Amino acid sequence: xxxxxxxxxxxxxxxxxxxxxxxxxxxxxxxxxxxxxxxxxxxxxxxxxxxxxxxxxxxxxxxxxxxxxxxxxxxxxxxxxxxxxxxxxxxxxxxxxxxxxxxxxxxxxxxxxxxxxxxxxxxxxxxxxxxxxxxxxxxxxxxxxxxxxxxxxxxxxxxxxxxxxxxxxxxxxxxxxxxxxxxxxxxxxxxxxxxxxxxxxxxxxxxxxxxxxxxxxxxxxxxxxxxxxxxxxxxxxxxxxxxxxxxxxxxxxxxxxxxxxxxxxxxxxxxxxxxxxxxxxxxxxxxxxxxxxxxxxxxxxxxxxxxxxxxxxxxxxxxxxx
Numbered sequence: 005x006x007x008x009x010x011x012x013x014x015x016x017x018x019x020x021x022x023x024x025x026x027x028x029x030x031x032x033x034x035x036x037x038x039x040x041x042x043x044x045x046x047x048x049x050x051x052x053x054x055x056x057x058x059x060x061x062x063x064x065x066x067x068x069x070x071x072x073x074x075x076x077x078x079x080x081x082x083x084x085x086x087x088x089x090x091x092x093x094x095x096x097x098x099x100x101x102x103x104x105x106x107x108x109x110x111x112x113x114x115x116x117x118x119x120x121x122x123x124x125x126x127x128x129x130x131x132x133x134x135x136x137x138x139x140x141x142x143x144x145x146x147x148x149x150x151x152x153x154x155x156x157x158x159x160x161x162x163x164x165x166x167x168x169x170x171x172x173x174x175x176x177x178x179x180x181x182x183x184x185x186x187x188x189x190x191x192x193x194x195x196x197x198x199x200x201x202x203x204x205x206x207x208x209x210x211x212x213x214x215x216x217x218x219x220x221x222x223x224x225x226x227x228x229x230x231x232x233x234x235x236x237x238x239x240x241x242x243x244x245x246x247x248x249x250x251x252x253x254x255x256x257x258x259x260x261x262x263x264x265x266x267x268x269x270x271x272x273x274x275x276x277x278x279x280x281x282x283x284x285x286x287x288x289x290x291x292x293x294x295x296x297x298x299x300x301x302x303x304x305x306x307x308x309x310x311x312x313x314x315x316x317x318x319x320x321x322x323x324x325x326x
Contacts (some may be wrong), residue, residue, distance in 0.1 A: 005079050006080070011084035015188045018188060025056045037063065080234050091279055102157060109164050122174075122175065129161065132152060136284065137285075144292055153281075165178045183286065188223070195259070203269070209276055216283070220250075222301070247290050253287045
């Protein structure tokens, strides 16, 4: 495999890069280092990959820089790049979400359809496309109704992948991630913030009552879903969409207790009003991806939180010592 990974310095992207390299593949990584969180963290995410001769990295903005030369000879594209964050997508920053989630995806698809060696195009989507889903667990047949600007742009990006799959035979698969977590997670994500608050004594802010439930998916499971999806023989029937989640949601209040117990520390909390755009529950029905690829989530939240706490507490502890 000669794989191209966009968003290669990010949370899921860098974890996927490391897995591909360990499996013996050649990897081309792309990232433009957006300002959503600090560059130093993203550079650190690439440290293991840079030790491999089979890894090449390009600092490129998918939305406005030429891609054809970089895609030459690529067999598999894993499109993990995009602007994350439900809450930050409201207001004046929406243009960046359009640019980095929609325009960047369209330009990559347009270039990819000319690559004769391409066997798969696997793109990151989000459970945010469902909004407050009418059914839980939620299958892919449920009509997406996003309730945040972020969800709107992810659905548009996903629809572009489906369009290029059905119209051009591009072998696209869109993965609707359900709250991926684990080592290297973004600093704005709940588990990372909980660990930080537990270690520092800072207060963790809860929007609403804390009874909202999320289907947490460990990052290694998300990476495995990408690899399993890439193996599908798509032919001219591109445009598949899969849920990536275990279908076992946990309430935020229970997650707070779990992180605290894992660290052996209490976490101080403060309740404020509910935030617009946050659904009460997300819960995947992963039957389709399991039926077509054999993928199933392997890491239960208890084990995943322990692994995340172990790594994050080391990182945060070493930072505090400096």
